[in-house]
Amino acid sequence: MNRKKDKGFESPRPFKLTHQVVCINNINFQRKSVIGFVELTIFPTVVNLNRIKLNSKQCRIYRVRVNDLEAPFIYNDPTLEVCHHESKQRNLNYFSSAYTAAVSAVDPDAGHGELVIKVPSELWKQGDEMNVLKVYIEFSLDQPKGGLHFVVPDVEGSMAERGAHVFSFGYQNSTRFWFPCVDSYSELCTWKLEFTVDASMVAVSCGDLVETVYTHDMRKKTFHYVLPIPTAASNISLSVGPFEILVDPYMHEVTHFCLPQLLPLLKHSMSYLHEIFEFYEEILTCRYPYSCFKTVFVDEAYVQVSSYASMSIFSTNLLHSAMIIDQTPLTRQCLAQALAQQFFGCFISRMSWADEWVLKGISGYIYGLYLKKTFGVNQYRHWIKEELDKMVEYELKMGGLPVSSNGHLTCPTPHLHFSIKHPHTLSWKYYKMFQCKAHLVMRLIENRISMEFMLQVFNKLLSLASTASSQKYQSHMWSQMLVSTHSFLKSISNVSGKDIGPLIKQWVDQSAVVKFFGSFAFNRKRNVLELEIRQDYTSSGTQKYVGPIKVTVQELDGSFNHTLQIEENSLKHDIPCHSKSRRNKKKKIPLMNGEEVDMDLSAMDADSPLLWIRIDPDMSILRKVEFEQADFMWQYQLRYERDVVAQEESILALEKFPTPASRLALTDILEQDQCFYKVRQGACFCLAKIANSMMSTWTGPPAMKSLFTRMFCCKSCPNIVKTNTFISFQSYFLQKTMPVAMAQLRDIQNLCPKDVLNFILDLIKYNDNRKNKFSDNYYRAELIDALTNSLTPAISISNEVRTVDNLNGDVRLILEEITRSLNMEKLLPSYRNTITVSCLRAIRMLQKNGHIPSDPSLFKSYAEYGHFVDVRVAALEAVVDYTRVDRSSVELQWLLNMVQNDPAHYIRHKILSMLGKNPPFTKAAESPLCNEALVDQLWKLMNSGTSHDWRLRCDAVNLYYTLFGLTRPSCLPLPELGLVLNLKEKKAVLNPTIKPEQGPDTTEMTGITMGGLITMETVSSVSMSSGVAPPPQGLKRKLDSVVGPLGSSSPEPGQVLQEEDTSKKFKIRVRISSAEDEIDMESPHDSQAFIHHHLNILERPSTPGKEPPAVDQAVLSLPVTPLPSSFGKESTSSSKHSGDHHHHHHHHEHKKKKKKKHKHKHKHKHESKDKERDSHAFSNSPASGRSVRSPSMSD
């Protein structure tokens, strides 16, 4: 009943939430449990509000009351277990669609929820008067797996002495994990939060702390918070612990909290927060919207930074002392990100998931402005380039990254193995790239409308929101605190008068990036530069660009910008040159920034006045440019172009030109103090590569050695490094990087030169940090990394066992250093144990190169819970690598076991993502690890084992995809309903969605012949029937599973419920307080919604539902395939699956006698396995034991 249609926001719910009370009376650290209640004040917006849907996961709900009347409710979470017929289905397409359906079924943005409360009929009449309803829910959480994380160190003492703490966490809207609410970013309300905790603890939450009151026994205290600014439940958080409190010395309304003993670090780390505040308030010309701000630093954080209304939760590992150099900028950046999200993300929320990019974009953009101001333009441009490259690489790999899923069905995502319609179905990597692209797009908008207008738009959004926020209970005004793509664009056009619609269409609605190839020729007669810009818009992830592009040409007489129009067919562009070529006149050459420099022009082409050319220098298109110009031009560009992006590009290009001139240019850059340190670092690695390519002609000492000696060693004794001071950070970073790059040098035998190794060993030996006020832990760690880099594979005679005796002399020295460093770390641990991390990597490298026996046990001990998280990750990385190299199923099991049981969520996530990055095998290769048990295990993990953590589930899906692809894993026996089709010479007909996935299977089975075999899934039966009136059994079952327990359009409720109970295994909890109350499950409203969903799912092209057309086509084009008969059988008797299966093979054998042998084997294997599977199908199902039916249900 949203009358403000012009605002474009229409609540999906038949009611409006205005206020919510959350009261947690008891937090038990010993048992890790929480007890409390919530009270939601809602205004119905329809006449007969008979049911209320709320979000709640894993909470145990004791009672629900509406206006003091007991109300019956149903608690049903379809995401607990995604697929129920899981004994048959193992393909990711199927899972993905089922998962999307499950998430949609409880999506608060669509008005759904896990908790359905029936409004007592006495209150129905009140609907006319639109009276307030108060929904009171008592709940508890016992050992929550998600939403709240308890950290309880296992030491002596009280909970406070032990540093036990608890905090809320989650990815996107995950508040439903710890209290019932409307878990949507678009449902705003005011809040009252009460937390009763032990007297020694502090409860930090959103809003203003009004008072703290002791309980009557004086052993506990209650923190009362009030949040008068309308806020979405998803932005509410809590952390409780024995925190040390630090009031910011500059801003007393800002309070910092850290764990015991870390106060000195907190003081130092927070000492510059006020500068970030000032910066944002100044550029946005808007005060920080909340009356207070709290930062809490917790252990085992889910992510480094998470922002909630008026508070942010950080990882405690961001804290550092004044002695630490490297962490300082990182921590500041995290703080700046958190604060930017306070304005856009917490205060201003989003209307729907499709609008998320605006918030992420704006917060990322203003964070970028902070970077520019604090760390300088160089750092900023470097960051933009880095982000752009990352994003482009991802898009090209994944084939597109649509930022807004704004119902643009024109932009399907069949290439992705997950749905982007919901934040909870996304792969984590995608989400990261999504944020990256969002802020890059904001930057493009800035380029279009100027920064001034941009900031005005932000200011407008903020001031509208703050006006709205001060309105009490005028709930329709609150929607102005929500931003949508539409309202954002409208603001932009109001403020700037410019229409950026095309820009949005190109970069937001449409996925893919532009790929340019540039080359040029100089026409001397006409004094014209003939530039050719080609595009690749056919390969995946690319799009065609039409529009302006900037080209900068540095000539002898100066630098000139040209704007070219990229049009449909024009490849060549003629650019007139301003200067005649001349060499004799000695004159300074003006650069882009007005600077005039002397250049040695002897290297350049005598006929051409061109020094260098850059395409799209400002990165105003999301693109990848591959430009061809002569090596001397790259060298000039590196030396004289002042833009760091240009310098980095030229460094990359120079790798292909291993000449003495390149060497000289790089060395010169290395020596130049004025040059940005990251460019110099890049130059180090490039120089190492060039030196390796020039091996035979290289003269003089190893690359960089004399340079390093000159810069960092003592004048009197050049083999000894100066004692550390690290006063100049630029040289510090260079000093760290050079040895690492030098260690990449190789001699003719492809070994690291002896000189270099000794040099590095000397650096370690003579390292002296006694007079330094900074810690040298990062430097020492990089020296160990340098040792790691110097390692080359051992020469092994047959497969002898590696022993101490046959250890190579150099390796012995390296190993000695590593052993000593690692042991010293136990006695004098370094900050964040950086040295241990490097040592573990080095040991793995030694193992991998065959110098020492390959053995994961050391890493496994370091990976155990109780080590510092960085160390664990490094150790796990080594185990993951070992698993791949040694194909060890024991280690793989060990890792997967840790994924399921480790207390730290970050570690679980990290293991899965590392396994995804460095998979033990892939879908393209055979591996003994790839077996049915593993498929089952992973399937179970993503199907039901990770329901408490969206991110982890998506990680599991990713891993499954990497290992097995979209379709049924090749190691499984053919499914009972599977079709094996001979598609000889008809490959082109294949549906592109399945074609790439089919690759390995086909080649494996058919060898060199042109034929292709396609394994179709059970799903085909569903789609086949889509045109037929009476749905076959298969469809019905599938329908039900998607629809869930509520989707019962059948007229007999009892029966349906019964069936659900046995076959669907949904977790249903029903509590009926009074006997007269009858739950009406058959509301047409609900089932319609569910059917709607279901249809949506069928329409999704990426789901199996769309596959059949392809099959049909294929079938028609093959006259001899025995398809019709099998089809008929399938649709008529779905119960005779195994018979069908057999049948197919039979026919198949007939057709392909050539491969009879091969097929035969397959067949046997499959049949026997199938039998086995059939008999165990139900007992194996993880779901079988899950069906919980409340006893009250039968009442």
Added chain:
Amino acid sequence: MFVLQRSGGGKATSSPAENYQLARRRTLQVVVSSLLTECGFESAEKAAVESLTEMIQSYISEVGRCAKAYCEHTARITPTLSDTVVTLIEMGFNVNTLPVYAKRSQRMVITAPPVTNAPVIPKALIAGQKRTHPSHIPSHFPEFPDPHTYIKTPTFREPVSDYQVVREKAASQRRDVERALTRFMAKTGETQSLFKDDITAFPLIAARPSSIPYLSALLPSELELQTLEETDSSEQDDQTDSENTPGNNLNDDPGADKENSMLPPGGVVPSVKASEENMIDNPYLRPVKKPKVRRKK
């Protein structure tokens, strides 16, 4: 010089010196015995005689020492009669009775102690040339002592100031210490090994999980803090700045109660002004309220 002499004498010339002293002592014993006889004792226990001998020796020694002191006080080297007399008077002895006592009739004559070789004064360590007296000092004044008693004698080598060697040495010393220490730790505790054939080859101290791993990983070690204190004095200003805060916190407490009652529901907005008066009004610093007494029955 004294020390050297004694130790030298103790070893090389023990027997003549002892003989000499024993002879004197025996004489004293005879004296004691004769005095006892003179007093009418017929026999005495050995221990008693011994004690009396000791007493008389002490007395005589003291007289000698004092007389010497008096004489040296007057810048002479040989005591005169008057020195002895003053000494005796000082020790409470009536000198006038001495002539009478000496001439008493029943006194016994004691034979002189047997002549023994006077102990050889051991040769002093001679280091360098003894200085002769300058011309303005009369020759009767004592000689200069041996030069090594007043001239510094170099007993150490010149320290190496070569930078390279120093660094070299410091580096290897540190490395040795570290290696020894880690080896020791590895020997005494649990270890992990990289090789299967020789477990002792490169022993690694076993990784031990800690219950609160972030503390050791984040907090600077004491060693680092020490270096920081030594090297860093410029940053102290900053530190005192931030250390103001806890002080303020304490000041804040008494006034906080009033603040509480007047606090508007809006929150902590007035804190900005409060900060001007060096009062931080932060809700987390306010005292915890007592529970309200229930009025209901």
